């Protein structure tokens with residue numbers, strides 16, 4: 398039931414602080430040590446490489462997860478697109494462990510990889526999904542639930558943030574089991590509370606984002622999101638959100654790559670939305686902003702408070718850089734939502750798309 402909400406998507410965007418609290422409750426009640434089964438942790442400890450498999454938004458959550466797993470567990474992690482990996486000839490490591498990210502648990506492309514994992518590669522696997530007893534839930538060795546509650550809108554929002562949060566939970570538990578210092582010192586309980594508060598602060602000011610969507614996205618033919626590192630991965634997700642419900646041709650680019658070709662597409666008034674949440678690369682992305690500005694782009698920045706400069710339009714609270722994708726994606730979800738509304742589309746049911754894609 399969407400209650401007073403005009404669309405499920407807005408309700409689901411608003412639910413994200415509550416979803417993070419549910420994840421805390423499900424996995425972090427018992428203090429510092431996440432409630433993850435010892436069997437699962439033992440199986441993951443044997444791995445010399447983690448493979449995260451997903452499609453669409455779930456793949457984007459996997460990209461963000463790579464850094465969480467590598468920083469917190471020190472196990473090399475690869476992120477693969479299910480539809481590509483299903484028919485690839487990968488040089489697997491000796492002891493691979495597969496993590497499937499899937500909101501529905503029914504995505505055919507992801508399932509095809511799981512079939513190979515079980516029948517050909519005989520490797521252990523974990524499915525992280527929102528749907529208990531779904532196909533990928535049943536067929537994996539281990540399973541964890543997202544606890545996001547039903548996601549009805551075709552465009553995924555709360556499942557994406559839930560996936561990142563649960564990846565953080567698993568990475569923290571595994572890192573602690575492996576005695577990794579960074580994991581031991583990472584106060585995930587506190588970070589998720591800060592993240593929930595930060596998201597709440599952004600959704601409370603959604604009128605501002607609506608205004609920006611009206612000014613900069615209502616009429617445009619195309620738009621670009623740029624960023625570096627995890628900001629780039631959020632740029633990919635932000636662009637997917639915008640294109641699937643507003644039909645604006647939107648692309649996410651690594652900001653340093655723009656000048657190697659894509660910058661040719663920048664015209665007068667082309668919206669370029671820059672994500673800046675990582676101290677190490679902030680000044681580089683700022684230079685890339687200058688490059689597109691001087692070619693006429695209409696630049697919008699989504700910046701963490703700590704890195705903000707006068708004139709930045711969307712300033713978001715700062716939490717641990719590892720978890721900033723939980724925060725920086727929220728204005729992008731809202732921009733997509735309001736751009737779709739402005740252009741007069743059915744936000745929850747975009748053309749040509751189904752909620753779960755059960756064909757390869």
Ligand code: F6R
Nearest residue numbers: 453454455499500501504552553
């Ligand atoms: C985008 C979106 C899709 C799904 C993708 C995978 O908003 O919803 O890109 O993320 O089809 O679906 P799941 O996560 O159910 O495997």
